[in-house]
Amino acid sequence: MDDVRLTAEDLKTFDDFYRRRLAEVGGARDDAEELAVARDILQAAVNDGLTPTADGGASYVRRQGAMDWTDPATIQAAAQVSSGSGRGKALCAAGGCGHVKDMLMGVAMLVGAMAAVAWFLWPRGAKGEGDEAGLMPTPAVTVEAADTSPTSLPTLESEFLADIVDAGVKTGLVVPRTLEIKGSSFVVQPVKITAGDWPLPDDERAVSWVYGTVVNYVLGLEATPANKTLLASLRPGDELLLRMSTGPAYRFAFAGAVRVAPQASEIFGQTRPGLTLALLDDEGQPTRVVIRAVYEPNSEEVRGGWSPAETVEMGRAVTLDDMLRLTPLESKPLALPGAPPGSVHLAVDYVLENRLDGRLSLSGNLAHQVVDIQGLAYPPTLSPLGGTGRYPPLPAQLEAGQTVTATAVYVVLEAVLREGVTWRFGLAPSGTTVQVPLPSYTGFLEPQVTVQEAALLPGGVLALTLDLVAGLRDVTLTAADVQVQGGTLGPDNAFPWQVPAGSSGQFTLSLQPDGGVPLTVVLLEQGFEITVE
Known part of the structure; x- marks a missing residue:
């Protein structure tokens, strides 16, 4: 340990990761909470080989020759390295904790120890991003045929779910509890990854969560036929719901799939919020399919502040507190720029009439949102x-007696539009609310895209007759947009x-099959396999 040398760049990388972790959990209200966060990161570094990377992510794959962090002497040596690091002043400046020396020294020791851990485990020469998956299974999948009944909670290792107790402060560990995919519910089981070995969950109806991944939640799912069919049925925008042990539910929208080598560490990156699910x-299979989903920042739990709402039908006028007359007119999804993948703009048209004898200010006096059947609210957006x-x-x-017709716009997940949503409108902060x-x-x-007919023509040319139905947006397809495997255009x-x-x-669509191998066509993210006999 005497030859440990941490560069300024190494320390900055770890400091940036530590500050992001603090912000991610909502900030530390006191020094005890900051110490708990630091200890949580240190545990992940010691047990799991967590190593921040210069791009803002983190690796969980140890390199050969890593120190034995189960040895108390190693931990003590790491703490000695941190004693002269100068981290105390920087942390106090950030958190305003200069008056609690003992707590501050604890945080400084932990962060210094984590930096030492990072030095020993630092990855060199990471591999590149995995190739895009060539083709997920054919989309003609009946998801309802899969067993969607929840399973009982597997026995979880107590070291993961134990409460953190320090300095008289007890804080429950925040971990994912269940993952829901298109009506199927999976229990989440925390696991440790060592030397690139990713343990399977205890049950095929459970997922293994890589302990410590809390920006990009990384989970593993056993590649059973039912689970592979379920993931194959995902389409852009389909919802994945991650419920936490403390109550909140986070929504993610399916963005796509890639194939990566089993030893690839890039999928553990913590650069941006999201969810990664690996088969x-x-x-x-020499590679594994990895599902990627993006976090939906515009969805949140419905919280207090709304009065009990009266339900009204579309087209019916209602007066709010004898001052404002509201008439909802119509709702319609719109193809506007700026929507995240799997999301769409939803427009709600309505009429407002000032029923007062004088001018009525609307700025700051109105509140409205769209709420889905799960209780998640989507605030208005400027589009x-x-x-x-x-x-x-x-x-x-x-003005007095003035009537206006307006449109409110919201960004919602495409999937919730098919389930039905509710529009809430009310007078802020606690006036009458209608839904x-x-x-x-x-x-x-x-x-x-659907295949209506397939015909083999003279010369071995295969002609497919396709029906193409556009959605919210115009569709233009060129030859470059059609992918063919087992043949050519x-x-x-x-x-x-x-x-x-x-x-x-x-x-x-005219195709020239190679012969002897299945012919696969992918266009508009939909794949078809044709057998030529």
Whole structure:
């Protein structure tokens, strides 16, 4: 340990990771909470090989020759390294804790020890990002056929779920409890990863969570036929719901899949909020499928502050506190720029009338949101409405007797539109509130492709007749947008294909099969396998 040398860059990397972890848990209200956070990170570094990386992420794969952190002498030596690091002043400046020397020294010791851990475990020469998955299984999957009944909670190692007790302060450990995917519920089982070995969960209806991944939640799912079918049925925007031990539920939208080598550590990166789900123990496969989902920042738990709401139907007028008359008109999803993957803008048109004899200020006096059936609320967003045929936003005030028609816009998950959502509108902070059930959306949000006919022509050319239905957006397809495996595009394709939003069209796709191998076609993120006999 006497030859440990931490560069300024190494210390900055670990300091940035530590500060992000503090912000991620909502900040430390006192020194005891900050110490608990530091101890949590140190435990992950000691037990799991957590190592911050320069790109803001973290690796959990130890390199050969790492120190034995189960040896008390190693821990003591790491603490000695931290004693002269000068971290105390920096932490006090950030947290305002200069008056509690004992607690401050504890945090400084822990952070210094973590920095020493990082020095020993620092990864060199990380491998590149995994290749994009060539094709998930054919989308003709009936998810309802899978067993969706919740299973009992497996026995979890007490060292993971034990409370953190220090300096008389007891804090419950915040961990994921369940993961829900398209109606299927999985119990979350924390695991440690050592030397690249990722343990399977105890039950095929459970997922293994890599302990310590709390920005990008990394989980593993056994590659059973039912689980593979379930993941194959995911489409962009499909929802994954992660429920925590302390009550909150975090929503993630499916963004895509990649294949990576089993030893790849990039999937553990903690650069941005998200959820990563890997298929484990897929026999005969040299790589593993990894599902990526993005965190939905505009969804949150419905909290207090709303008065009990009266339910009104679309088109019915209602007066709020004898001062404002509201008439909800219509709701409609819109194809506007800026929506995250798997999300869509939802517009709600309504009429407001000032019932007072004088001017009525609207700024800060109104509150409205969209709430889904799970109780998550989506606040309004500012989005350009030019060219959409909708109404402008509300003015800052209404004159006596003035009536205006306005449009409110929200960013919601595409999946919740099919379940049905509720629009809440009320006078802030505690005036009358009404809620309006919005009809479930039954149209197509994304383009749909179906094969109507397949014919083998002279010369071995295969002609597919495809029906293409556009969703909210216009669709334009070129030859570069069609991926073919087991063959090539034929010479007689008339690209580009164009279908206006909300319309449909029929096209012929010409293919030249290689013969002897299955022919697979992928377009608009939908795949089809054709067997040529």
